[in-house]
Amino acid sequence: MSAETRQGESAADPCHVAIIMDGNGRWAKMRNLPRQEGHRRGLEALRRTVRHAAELGIEVLTLYSFSTENWRRPQAEVSFLLGLLRRFVEKDLAELAEAGLRVRIIGGREDLAPDLRRLVEHAEQSTAGNSGMTLVVAFNYGSRDEIVRATRAIATEVAAGRLDPAAIDEAVLHGHLDTADLPDPELVIRTSGETRISNFLLWQAAYAEFVFSPVLWPDFDKADLVAAISEYRRRERRFGGVEPVTVRKAGAA
Ligand code: IPE
Ligand code: IPE
Ligand code: MG
Secondary structure, three states: OOOOOOOOOOOOOOEEEEOOOOHHHHHHHHOOHHHEEEEEHHHHHHHHHHHHHHOOOOOOOEEEEEOOHHHHHOOOHHHHHHHHHHHHHHHHHHHHHHOOOOEEEEEOOOOOOOOHHHHHHHHHHHHHHOOEEEEEEEEOOHHHHHHHHHHHHHHHHOOOOOOOOOHHHEEEHOOOOOOOOOOOOOEEEEOOOOOOOOOOOOOOOOOOOEEEEOOOOHHHHHHHHHHHHHHHHOOOOOOOOOOOOOOOOOOOO
């Protein structure tokens, strides 16, 4: 976001913004359209938001696009959402790479088809050297699953004698999460009026500010993103202390 500070706002801008993109189904239902149409329009909102976030100078943008719980949806909807990810990685990648973005996918990969997994790995590897905004897509992501996978990896190192249990601290756990190389989000936005976290970044969002927007995700626009950031700037962040901390809190534990 630009350097100027509006009245009543602190100077700190969020470095990492994470969004729970919710409300595609309700957007479609209100228009008597199939849920799939809501997801299609949701993908357009995602593309727009990536552009707007980069314009606003956000360094890391994480988008929750499919949760470990979303497998409970009807098979046809699950297949459609998997198809959208595939098309996004296939078709948008060149454009994102051209714009200098780094692409990261977080979430369990074992459940993905081998070719989709290869596409995802290619997207990450081919953009790893870029210096623009980091776009993190949370797909087949669940925070509890991520913490379980991290715990299993740590236990494996302990069992192999490579790690002393006494050396396990917050940094070690953080280092085994899918987000090991990313700063924690300072701002989490959820659209559609729901006010829950739905298994998203439970560890990483320990001190995030939450902004809940009534806007349904397909309607989410730049003004809504700017409004959420303005709301963030008005918050007093104390991190357990007494005085507000205004410096940018980029970085993990
Ligand atoms: C968000 O929209 C997209 C995903 C969770 C994949 P929803 O599909 O959850 O939309 P609502 O909540 O039914 O309106
Ligand atoms: C959260 O939305 C997951 C994503 C946005 C990908 P859901 O619509 O799945 O969440 P619940 O079921 O309402 O908690
Ligand atoms: Mg929903």
